[in-house]
Amino acid sequence: MENQNLNLLDRALGLDGPSEPWPLSGRVVLIEDCVETSGSFVLHQLVKRSLSPTSSNVIIFVAFANPFSHYDRILRKLGCNLVTQRDNKRFIFFDMLMLRCPDVDEGKSSEGGLVLLYEKILKTICGLPGDKKDYVTIMIDDISLVEVAANGGSDYVLDFLHYCHALTSEFDCSLITLNHEDIYSSMERPTLILQMEYLADILIKAEPLSTGLATDVHGQLTVLNKGTSHRLGRSGNKIHNFHYKVKENTVEYFYPGSRV
Amino acid sequence: MADTICRTLRDGGLEGEHAPALTIKDSKASPFGFDVFNYVLTQLSNYILAGKSQSRGLVVVAYSRSPSFYVDLLKRRGIDIASSHDWIHILDCYTDPLGWKNWLIDKDISQEASSLSSFCQDVRNLDKLYSLIIEQGKGLIGQGKDRFSIAIDSVSEMVRHASISSVAGILSNLRSHDQVSSIFWLLHSDLHEIKFTSVLEYLSSMVASVEPFNQAAFGQRVDLENLSMLEQNFRKGKFHVRFKRRNGRVRVMCEEILVELAGIKFTPVLSEDEIINQRLLPKVQFNLQLSEEERNERAKVVLPFEHQGNGKPIQIYDGRRSLGENKEEALVSTGKLQPDEDSGKGQIIYFRDSDDEMPDSDEDPDDDLDI
Numbered sequence: 087m088e089n090q091n092l093n094l095l096d097r098a099l100g101l102d103g104p105s106e107p108w109p110l111s112g113r114v115v116l117i118e119d120c121v122e123t124s125g126s127f128v129l130h131q132l133v134k135r136s137l138s139p140t141s142s143n144v145i146i147f148v149a150f151a152n153p154f155s156h157y158d159r160i161l162r163k164l165g166c167n168l169v170t171q172r173d174n175k176r177f178i179f180f181d182m183l184m185l186r187c188p189d190v191d192e193g194k195s196s197e198g199g200l201v202l203l204y205e206k207i208l209k210t211i212c213g214l215p216g217d218k219k220d221y222v223t224i225m226i227d228d229i230s231l232v233e234v235a236a237n238g239g240s241d242y243v244l245d246f247l248h249y250c251h252a253l254t255s256e257f258d259c260s261l262i263t264l265n266h267e268d269i270y271s272s273m274e275r276p277t278l279i280l281q282m283e284y285l286a287d288i289l290i291k292a293e294p295l296s297t298g299l300a301t302d303v304h305g306q307l308t309v310l311n312k313g314t315s316h317r318l319g320r321s322g323n324k325i326h327n328f329h330y331k332v333k334e335n336t337v338e339y340f341y342p343g344s345r346v
Numbered sequence: 347m348a349d350t351i352c353r354t355l356r357d358g359g360l361e362g363e364h365a366p367a368l369t370i371k372d373s374k375a376s377p378f379g380f381d382v383f384n385y386v387l388t389q390l391s392n393y394i395l396a397g398k399s400q401s402r403g404l405v406v407v408a409y410s411r412s413p414s415f416y417v418d419l420l421k422r423r424g425i426d427i428a429s430s431h432d433w434i435h436i437l438d439c440y441t442d443p444l445g446w447k448n449w450l451i452d453k454d455i456s457q458e459a460s461s462l463s464s465f466c467q468d469v470r471n472l473d474k475l476y477s478l479i480i481e482q483g484k485g486l487i488g489q490g491k492d493r494f495s496i497a498i499d500s501v502s503e504m505v506r507h508a509s510i511s512s513v514a515g516i517l518s519n520l521r522s523h524d525q526v527s528s529i530f531w532l533l534h535s536d537l538h539e540i541k542f543t544s545v546l547e548y549l550s551s552m553v554a555s556v557e558p559f560n561q562a563a564f565g566q567r568v569d570l571e572n573l574s575m576l577e578q579n580f581r582k583g584k585f586h587v588r589f590k591r592r593n594g595r596v597r598v599m600c601e602e603i604l605v606e607l608a609g610i611k612f613t614p615v616l617s618e619d620e621i622i623n624q625r626l627l628p629k630v631q632f633n634l635q636l637s638e639e640e641r642n643e644r645a646k647v648v649l650p651f652e653h654q655g656n657g658k659p660i661q662i663y664d665g666r667r668s669l670g671e672n673k674e675e676a677l678v679s680t681g682k683l684q685p686d687e688d689s690g691k692g693q694i695i696y697f698r699d700s701d702d703e704m705p706d707s708d709e710d711p712d713d714d715l716d717i
Contacts, residue, residue, distance in 0.1 A: 201446050208450070244506065245444060252441055255412040280537055283374055296569035308568045310580065312377075325577050327568055342570065 094339035095128065098309040098326035099288065101135055108141060108221060110260040114251060116286035118279070120268040123305035125292040127330075127337050129227060129264055133157070134166045137176055142221045144175070146210055148203070150182045150231035163335045175218075178210060182235065196236040200246040207250070211257055222259035224250060229265040229282065240278040251285055267291070287312050295329070303329045307339070347587060347601045348382070348612040351552055352389035354589075358400030358493060358527035363592075365493075365521050368530035369501075369546050372556040376583040378603055379556050380410075380499075381610040383532045387416075387497055388423045390528075394433055394495070395425065401527035403486030403494035405479055406436045409503035413438050413463035423609075427462065435482045436463040443469040443507070470507045472516045483525065493527035496520055501531045501546065502538065510542050517549055550590075556603065557584040581605050585612060647692035 092102050100109040115132070119125030136143040149157070157179075158168045171177035182203075211222050226232065229243065236242045247263070254261050263282065270276030283289060289310040295303060309326040331338045351368060359365040368386070372379030387406070393399040406416060413436040420427050427434055442448075445467040466478055483494040498504065505513045520526055535543050535555075547553050559582040560575040568576065583603040590596055604611040636644065 201449055204446060205450050241506065245446075248443070249446060252412070255415065256441070275536070275539070277537055280374060280534075284377065284534055284537075291568075293567060296567045306568060325573075325580050327573050 093337075094326070094328045094341070095131060095290075095307065095309070095330075096135065098307075098311065098324075098328075100311070108136075108143060108223075108260070110223070110262075110288075111221070112254050112258045113260050113287040114254060114285055115260065115262040115288045115290065116282050117262070117264045117290045117292070118267045118283075119264070119292040120266060120294075122294045123292040125264055125290070126227070127332050128290055128292065128307070129225065129262065130157070130160050130164060131337065132223075132262055133161060133168075133177075133225070134164050136223050137166055137171050142218065144178065144214060144218050144222050145171075146178045146180065146207055146222060146224045148180045148182060148207070148224070148226045150235060151227045153183060154179050154181065175214075180206065182231075196239045197242045197245070200232075200236060200242050204246060204249050208253065211253070211259065220258055222257060224253065224259055224261050226250075226261075226263045229263050229278075230269055233278065243278060244281055247282065247285065267293075292330075302331060304331050305329070306342075347599045347614075348385065348554075348585065349389070350589075350599070351554060351587060352386055352393070354552060355386070355390055355495065355528040355530060356393040356399040356401075358495075364551075365523075365526045366528045366552065367517070367521050367550045368528075368552045368554060369550040370530065370532045370554050370556070371535045371543065371547075372532075373534065373536040373558075375558040375561075376556050376579060377534075378583050378605055378610065379532050379534065381605060382554065382556060382585070382603075383497070383499060383530075384419055385610050386530055388420065388425070390495060390497075391420060391425055391434065399495075399527070400493055401487075401495040402433065402492040403483060404434045405483045405486070405494060405496050406434065407439060407475075407479060407496065407498040408436050408463075409439045409443070409469070409498070409500040411499060412440050413460075417462070431462045433486060434462070435486055437466055437475075437478055437482060438463045439466045439469050439475075439503075441465065442467050469504070472504075472508050472512045476516050476519060479520065480523065480525075487525070493525050495527050496529040498529075498531035500534075502534045505538065505542060510545060513542075514545050514549065517546070521549065552587060552589050554585065554587045557586060559583050559602075584615070643692060647694070649694065 096102055099115075103109060117125045117128045133145060133147070135141075136145050147157070154168070154172075161168050168177055172179060180203075207224060211219060214222070229247075232246070233240055233243050236246075250261050253259055265279055265282060267279060270279045289308075289312075291308045291310075292305055293308070294305050306327060306329050309324075311324045311326070328339050328341050330340075354366050355368060357366075370379050370382050370386070372382075387404075390399065390401075391404060394401060394404055408416065416436055417428055442465060448467065464478070464482065466475060468474060479496060483496070487494050501513065501517075517529070517531070520529055531546075533543065533546060558579045560579050581604065583605075585601040585603050587599045587601075588596060589599070600615050601612045602615050604613060
């Protein structure tokens with residue numbers, strides 16, 4: 087990728103190399119956050135990078151948390167126009183705010199709703215022109231709300247995620263999901279989030295500093311990049327840790343102690 | 347030691363005996379179970395291809411990866427199954443495990459099976475799965491008395507769709523089938539109740555657990571202190587194997603795991619002293635380690651004021667001795683070293699500056715200075 091003010095997060099994800107093939111192709115990324123440190127900014131950053139002019143990515147954005155206008159406003163400040171991208175068919179937005187799949191009858195089960203959502207995603211990918219089919223990124227914001235939509239059926243959510251995972255191997259697309267770690271912290275065995283961590287090739291954790299609150303630092307990001315074997319071969323396991331500060335139009339990433 | 351496991355699977359079971367079964371167990375803190383699974387899979391495949399194993403075929407029940415993943419994996423290890431696969435079959439429980447693709451209105455999106463793999467579209471029905479596995483295995487080995495091996499890449503996935511007892515049932519039935527030579531499976535222990543893990547361990551003749559290299563680092567918030575330990579956990583791990591012998595004896599072995607670019611590597615575990623020395627000693631140009639002789643000498647030194655633990659009461663020297671001892675001291679204070687009776691014993695000899703001086707004196711020795 088050309089020099090587009092690459093930051094530490096880009097480097098940790100391997101986005102500082104050539105943009106073709108897309109380094110996240112065929113990989114599953116899980117963003118974990120908590121109430122004190124929201125991880126949505128990571129998702130926004132990935133949207134911006136995926137839609138950069140040098141890449142051919144198409145994003146299928148499955149939004150359970152916020153409407154289109156919310157993401158549009160935020161990405162505009164980051165320098166990315168979602169309306170244009172939507173018109174260019176590079177940003178396909180699934181509005182799931184009603185917490186149910188459109189066209190689902192009331193009588194249909196939660197599982198049925200997720201099957202239909204999966205079908206919708208699959209059809210969208212298959213309906214893309216040939217050159218775009220290999221560069222799809224599926225983003226889900228966020229998994230805890232998918233669980234709500236499934237009436238707490240975390241098994242159905244896991245089945246749905248499994249089928250999305252199968253898409254990454256069938257079409258080489260990337261799957262990026264967000265979940266809140268602290269929701270499950272009181273459970274003895276938080277199966278859903280553990281399963282997601284096992285599925286993920288890259289785990290990005292946004293958490294507060296171990297030393298507590300600070301004004302100049304909003305939190306720390308830990309990126310665990312599993313060198314999982316995929317079509318392109320194997321890269322070594324790498325772990326990155328750095329701090330961040332979320333500002334109005336950007337997010338700053340820096341190593342601990344390196345800020346003046 | 348990992349090779350010992352592979353050889354046991356290769357040798358299979360005796361007539362009338364249950365097939366050897368391996369459980370590979372890992373957890374989030376050290377998630378290298380799948381790498382170990384792939385290692386065992388590759389080794390067993392090599393043995394089968396070389397004709398060195400009891401089994402003549404391998405059925406891979408793939409829940410967590412697609413068949414093409416295994417094709418690529420084996421190809422990278424030098425085994426090209428795309429062109430010749432009369433010895434291996436992959437049962438695809440990954441692509442469409444619940445038959446969702448059958449529900450789709452538009453059936454143009456369906457996939458074709460190949461001769462290398464076949465679909466299982468209902469993983470909830472373990473009886474059907476059992477029949478599929480046996481059928482595919484028999485298809486590989488033909489009519490004779492040959493046997494085949496089975497690899498299940500995730501029993502954790504299997505138990506999501508079926509009850510613990512039915513999973514235990516199918517594994518037990520597979521183990522006791524007279525045409526199954528050996529069987530192995532992967533399990534993520536933190537996803538299940540201990541009951542399920544225990545059930546599987548009872549069913550297995552070998553249990554291989556992958557544990558974190560640094561136990562303490564897990565579960566804490568990341569900070570500069572535990573980051574390096576986390577990094578180590580991410581590349582290294584400990585590998586414990588418990589073997590159940592035919593005679594009932596249980597043997598436990600230990601190795602270290604290193605996850606590299608080329609795959610996973612097993613190394614013998616260093617003794618604790620070596621590990622501590624390696625970790626704590628800084629790399630400098632002088633020797634900070636003690637030799638064996640030096641260590642022995644050091645152990646022999648009798649420290650003052652230390653209770654030797656030999657039953658004698660503690661004697662604290664207060665600087666004053668009886669007349670008899672004074673004479674000895676006078677001799678010593680002239681500078682000649684008193685020859686020790688026991689020259690091999692180290693001693694710390696303390697000379698008081700003056701016998702006139704009372705111990706614990708309130709006087710400040712610097713009082714006579716005129717500053």
